[in-house]
Amino acid sequence: MVNTVRYARVFGGAVAILVGVSGCAGSAEPCAGVGxxxxxxxxxxxxxxxxLAGASVRLCAHGRCVKDRIPAEDVTSVNLPLPxxxxxxxxxxxxxxxxKGSTKPFIDAxxxxRLSHQSDGCGGGxxxxxxxxxKEGGLTATVPKSVSDAWIKQVRTAASRRA
Structure with missing residues (x-):
């Protein structure tokens, strides 16, 4: 159930971003500022x-942290909302x-x-x-194509199983 909610939230957010950017920018209709x-x-x-299933993952930035458990999957996405x-x-x-069962992190990177501005296509963003x-590259400020491709494949596979 947690994986279903996580995939739905991530996939839904990606769709909302695409709709917000493409729908608002090219439309003469009032903009909802979605996405x-x-x-x-x-x-x-x-x-x-x-x-690693059940291991604890913690992501911190800008004086904030989020903690979660790692599900049994190939690529896990951890998101930290910012102000x-x-x-x-x-x-x-x-x-x-x-x-799981340990108190000392085995990955600490x-x-x-630097963040990028993403427009909502409506004058905001x-x-x-x-x-x-x-494992090979450690923590990198960019996402390698192989990782993003694996993530997309994983989300699509999970969605097709539920369909």
Whole structure:
């Protein structure tokens, strides 16, 4: 159930962003300003790690943190909402993973991240950004194509199972 909600939220948010950007910008109709969220997220590619289902994941930036459990999946997305009005200079993002039953993180990585402005196509928008963590590359301020492709495939596969 948690995975279903997570996939629906992520997929729904992506659709809302696409509709907001494409629908409002080209329309003569009044704009609803739908779609963009101020946040930072990490795509965690679990390839090369065993037994992470149920592990704790913590993402911190701009004096805020979010904590969650890792589901049994190939790529996990962890998102941290940020305050509206934040600018592009986010600063340091810290990503930690602690195995179930342990108190010490076995992954503890940080990097600086600059956010990008995403327009809602209606005169507004928000700053957001994505990072990735892979066993080979550690925490990177950009998402490699292989990780984003794996994430998209995972979301589509989950959606087709429910259809």
């Amino acid at each position: 963009v969220v101020t946040q930072v997220g990490v795509f965690f590619a679990q390839d090369g790690y065993d037994g 509206d009005g934040i600018g592009p200079d986010l600063g340091t993002v810290r990503f930690r993973v602690t195995r 940080s990097t600086d991240k 928000a700053y957001n950004g994505a990072l990735a963590f892979t």
